[in-house]
Amino acid sequence: MKIFINGESRECAAQSSVLDILQSLGINPKTVVVQRNEDIVDRESFGSTLLIDGDALELVRFVGGG
Amino acid sequence: MQALTDEERAVYEWQMWTRDFGEAGQQALKNTTALVSRVGGLGGPVCLELAAAGIGRLIIAHGGNLKPSDLNRQILMSHEHLGTPRIEQAKARLLALNPRLEVSAVASNISKENVDRLVGEAGIVFDCAPLFEERFLLNRACVTQRKPMIDCAMFSMEGQVTTIVPGETPCLQCIYPEIPPGWKREFPVFGAVSCAAACYGVMEGIKHLSGMGASLKGQMLYFDMRNMTSYRLPLQRRPDCPICSQLWKVSPP
Numbered sequence: 001m002k003i004f005i006n007g008e009s010r011e012c013a014a015q016s017s018v019l020d021i022l023q024s025l026g027i028n029p030k031t032v033v034v035q036r037n038e039d040i041v042d043r044e045s046f047g048s049t050l051l052i053d054g055d056a057l058e059l060v061r062f063v064g065g066g
Numbered sequence: 067m068q069a070l071t072d073e074e075r076a077v078y079e080w081q082m083w084t085r086d087f088g089e090a091g092q093q094a095l096k097n098t099t100a101l102v103s104r105v106g107g108l109g110g111p112v113c114l115e116l117a118a119a120g121i122g123r124l125i126i127a128h129g130g131n132l133k134p135s136d137l138n139r140q141i142l143m144s145h146e147h148l149g150t151p152r153i154e155q156a157k158a159r160l161l162a163l164n165p166r167l168e169v170s171a172v173a174s175n176i177s178k179e180n181v182d183r184l185v186g187e188a189g190i191v192f193d194c195a196p197l198f199e200e201r202f203l204l205n206r207a208c209v210t211q212r213k214p215m216i217d218c219a220m221f222s223m224e225g226q227v228t229t230i231v232p233g234e235t236p237c238l239q240c241i242y243p244e245i246p247p248g249w250k251r252e253f254p255v256f257g258a259v260s261c262a263a264a265c266y267g268v269m270e271g272i273k274h275l276s277g278m279g280a281s282l283k284g285q286m287l288y289f290d291m292r293n294m295t296s297y298r299l300p301l302q303r304r305p306d307c308p309i310c311s312q313l314w315k316v317s318p319p
Binding site: 006007028030031033035038040043058060061062063064065066 | 103104106107108109194195196197198201218219220221224225226241242243244246247248249253255260286288295297299300301302
């Protein structure tokens with residue numbers, strides 16, 4: 001199925017979870033805020049939040065540079 | 067509240083033409099004390115723009131001496147002062163731009179020992195520190211004392227800004243429950259990226275103080291200058307946040 005990550009389309013397996021996507025991108029789930037179709041996904045629910053075709057994810061990395 | 071002098075009216079005339087700002091907005095800036103944590107790549111331009119805009123008093127806190135690797139972004143500094151305290155250079159530069167400004171220079175970083183007192187002296191706080199430990203200390207003190215905090219951060223080509231108003235918005239630890247693993251003191255930085263985040267933050271502060279425009283309360287502005295994208299991410303408070311959840315029990319959203 002096709003999903004959008006930060007505006008760019010990407011193919012992923014059906015039934016992929018938010019956690020699966022983060023792992024496929026090599027992103028530590030503790031270092032990002034994930035927004036799915038404009039709603040924030042609780043970090044505890046990354047593994048149980050299954051995506052569907054056309055979902056839009058925004059991934060925002062925690063940064064602290066000054 | 068102190069009124070503007072004729073000299074101040076002459077200096078700030080052009081910005082007072084801004085819709086919904088005017089003399090009342092300028093007077094609000096004049097009568098405000100802002101605390102800025104650090105005067106480096108982010109805090110430096112925050113201080114410079116606040117000084118230019120006519121903030122009344124700045125409390126600036128930054129320890130250490132100027133190093134060569136600071137000079138790609140720390141625009142309050144100058145090459146000839148390598149090896150000397152950053153905070154003294156920052157103060158001199160700010161007063162050269164705006165001699166009406168009152169500057170309280172603290173020659174150390176925000177710490178457990180000084181955070182409560184410094185936040186207590188300020189009407190608004192700008193968090194521009196490069197370490198989460200320091201950001202969290204400021205956040206906790208701002209929540210406890212109910213002070214607004216403009217949080218500015220950057221990494222490489224990305225920047226983030228949000229306005230935290232305790233009791234009204236999520237706090238920094240609602241957004242970042244813990245120190246992100248792997249965050250290091252040294253990170254890729256272009257001065258123009260940190261300066262952009264700083265300028266967004268300063269306008270958030272000016273808007274908060276003057277009541278002009280729509281602020282980033284409860285939202286994070288995120289921008290990526292690698293491809294020039296930006297968007298606003300809605301932020302959610304954490305009901306179990308150890309820092310600010312007590313406030314919500316008193317005054318629910």
